[in-house]
Amino acid sequence: MAKAKSAFVCTECGAEYRKWQGQCSSCQEWNTLSEIRLASARPGSGAATGRSGYAGDLSRDVVDLSNVDLSEVPRLSSTFAEFDRVLGGGLVPGSAVLLGGNPGAGKSTLLLQTACKLAQQRRILYVTGEESLSQVAMRAHRLQLPTSGLQMLAETSVETILAVADREKPEILVIDSIQTMHLEDISSAPGGVAQVRESAAALTRFAKQTNTVLLLVGHVTKDGTLAGPKVLEHMIDASLLLEGGADSRFRTLRGQKNRFGAVNELGVFAMLEQGLKEVKNPSAIFLSRPEQQAPGSLVMVVWEGTRPILVEVQALVDESALGNPRRVAVGVDQNRLAMLLAVLNRHGGLFTGDQDVFLNVVGGVKVLETSADLAVLLAVVSSLQNRALPKELVVFGEVGLSGEIRPVPSGQERISEAAKHGFLRAIVPRANAPKQAPKGMEVIPVDKLSDALDAL
Template identity: 55%
Template structure:
């Protein structure tokens, strides 16, 4: 039997080192090297390619592209995030905070898919009785779902070969272990090896495998970073545990659009898809309150209307406070400097607080104009015009730059009953008749946007 050797592996990039170091020599991260014990593979073991055709060189121009068939999950919001459904042989990684609803969502999806295809649910964290209790609590029909309570990788692979399901759910990847590796379950080497073996099985047998991943305290998926590179799709479950709404965001998707967003509502019977998220985010919106502006943001292929709230108040300390929730903290400092230089409004002695209502996280620069208008409204203690939306990127020289999919954003605002819009001039529609119920003002600079709301 081959002798095991110890090595140190980085939890961030997966690189190995023969000795411990404070800083990873591969990616430069600090305090990420962990000791692992690895058995070298037998000398007669051959590498098996994941590709269907091994060692065949082809001319790319002569390769025929075939449309990939998809299998609908049965939950419209989850199908949207996946790009239309599951693809045979695809490996999906779903991460999220503890208790946010990952197992609940996948159990509901497995029950719906079991009506039309063979589904295997592998539970490594709960016993069969615990899973049965969840099925009873959610009141789902799990008649066709095959259940396996197992954490040993070799036993799971044997079950996949025997039952040959169309879809397999592994809950979770951090609980699995392989007999070929002596380290404990959840270690870097175990997670990487188990994920590699399951990915190979998915590609060779055409099984769609959904892996549940734990997250660390900073929100990233636990284990080596190579885990996210290995899979085809990476989904993050987001949401506040104090709220009943949950969001699934696609960070990576080889079979669909990235940054797609799906919204769910947590009920006593599990998670239910929300078909009109904008109405949820604006459910408590009032247009007669200073410091509030509605932003039309774009999440993947879906436009969303989100209320941006700002509070600008006199600072009561030596250093003014700057706090954002759901928006980029560093971009706030830049917008305040632009507001001072190009609009003559100084907030150096003001505390500034920003909040994106509903728990949604906005990262696109199209929120700049709505953020500035909300801060101006709070600073002057004067509400913005009724039924008004805004979007646009603000540059350092005070210009308002156009954003992508401006027509779709305006169409969503008009559909929800808004009558005024301040947008970049380059995003103005070619014909005013396209939006008969919307009064659209195009601006090229920040000063023009300030004058527009002052005139109203």
């Protein structure tokens, strides 16, 4: 009997090794290698074999790229406009979508709401591996959801799930969660790298062959990333992350990978007693500011996917009692904050080397683009000088190392969004200044950081 071959895969970067080692040579992470069993190659029987020895199906025809059908793939609405926005317009038949998030973020709630509503006109199979059918039914009753028509299955065996799905022929298959699924011919425990990868591969293969929408629920690790992301990211078509702490009633759904739409799209939901409710105007919830303006508070316009969102950034600068002042940033990159403080010292003439600097983006929003640079620096200056900025002021722009203010994409749309919310003054890069400002709004174009400080 031939010995089963195995390999060791890094759960962080996906690198493979023939033998186990403590540190991954690719990503330099420790203790991230897990063993997986490799399927043995099966010799072709009766198939044509070429000079290279490859045996396969030679009946397929080669198609010229110009002759490929360009008809748009029909999409299924999830009944949530924010969910459809992140997906790129809706669920695509034959696609595999991974939904991840912290425990209690609302992953199962979102999918249960979607499944119950869609089950009224489509065939849906909801497979739960973590909860019993009575627990799911109690949650649906508590959320006052329509329960008729939704097919439920409590199972963790992938073979059984595929057999039931082949018999029921659902249009949408929900797996909650992929970490609880297992294949019989793999000896490792459920949740391991081998089980997660092979289970996801088998389910995705079924979805592609039957044109079924596959929705997978994934857990996150301690550092907030999806468990085994590199193992799954090449198999799935879309990877979504539902973020939101237990102390916040708002949840943000962000697209990290999408073969059928834009990445980094953002959807906002509110967690209520009736489940998740979509927020039509995210800027309104992030701008709940007090009447008395405080120093260090400023509104900026960030671009999320295909729309602008107004969020408030707060800075607190205080004299440090330590030899090494602290730089704490929540919602923005901490290394970028340190770089911006160096630019402020060199080109703005304001020294913060002996000050503790704390930065926070209100509402739990994570700003991933550089358009927040100018707003961050002006908020720091406001707190450092202990002088409040005008409440009707909005700022955006990228700051370069030489102190120049660089333009950002979609500047006109950002200014228009700020004008809709009643802002009367805007400090923007000169290249983003419109030829004609919105009615009632003053746009101040700047070229350098010193120009922005003078404009204050």
